[in-house]
Amino acid sequence: MKHTIAIIDDHILIAQALRSIISNFAQFEVLYTAENGVDFQQKLTSKPVPDVVLLDITMPIMDGFETAKWLSTTHPNVLIMALSMQDDEQSLIKMIKNGSKGYMLKNAHPLELENALNALVKNGQFFPEWAASKVFTSIREDTIDARSKLNLSDREIEFLTYTVTEMNYKEISEKMFCSPRTIENYRDSLFEKLELKSRVGLAVFALKNGYAK
Incomplete structure (x- = not known):
């Protein structure tokens, strides 16, 4: 039985191109396309809920x-x-925060898209290498008491809460009333304690462990 897909994209040519490409994938079929979120909501009143949504x-x-x-x-x-x-x-962080389980660039090769969809339905998530995909598999699924087990300071935890926002590091430093250099120190300390290498990783950790605002 094939996994069902809905495509939501305001560019009709792109939506139809995706539909044509996916029609060649053995494990997937496109149920319908929508031009935006409202159009999708309206179609859901009379059409089945898909297994996967490709969302522009x-x-x-x-x-x-x-x-x-x-x-x-x-x-x-x-x-x-x-x-x-x-x-x-x-964009990646915000989409993760809003519930996205995968992220794909539109310039990807059709084979990459097929592999990504297969990984998504098999593992429940798919993120490309540039998005520090190793982070998503290395962080434990169960919530941990990071404060006690990893010896995180109150200020490091406060910094973690801002990693899921759209603020850059300079804006975070202003919010926390400290210098950009101090923010870099918090970041580097967390990288070492959590064994991570990117802000994406910090954001995912914050989301999974209840530190997101």
Whole structure:
């Protein structure tokens, strides 16, 4: 039995191209396409809920961030794969925070897309190498008491809460009333304690362990 997919993208040509590409994947079939989150919501009133949603981030009326947040609340079993032209960390972090289980660049090869979808349905998540995918497999799924087991300071924990926001490090330093250099020290200390290498990793850790605001 094939896994079902809905494609949400305001560019009709891209949506149809994706549908055509996925039609050649043995394990998947596209049920329908939608132009934005509102269009998707309307179609769900009469059409089946898909197993996977390929979700464009930048759309009018209701963008990918809003759609992911709504979908993860109303249909938490649906696996969301974000689609983007940008490989920036901020979009990735925000999509993860809003419930996305995967992230894919639109310039990927069809074989990469097929492999990504297979990994998504098999493992429950898929993130590309640039997004520090090792972080997602190395962090334990169960919540841990990081404060006691990893000896995190109050200020390090406060910094963790800001890693899931859209603020850059300079803005975080202003929020925490300290210098950018001090923020770098918190970051580097957490990298060492948590054995991570990127802000994405810190954000995922914060989300999984209850430190996200």
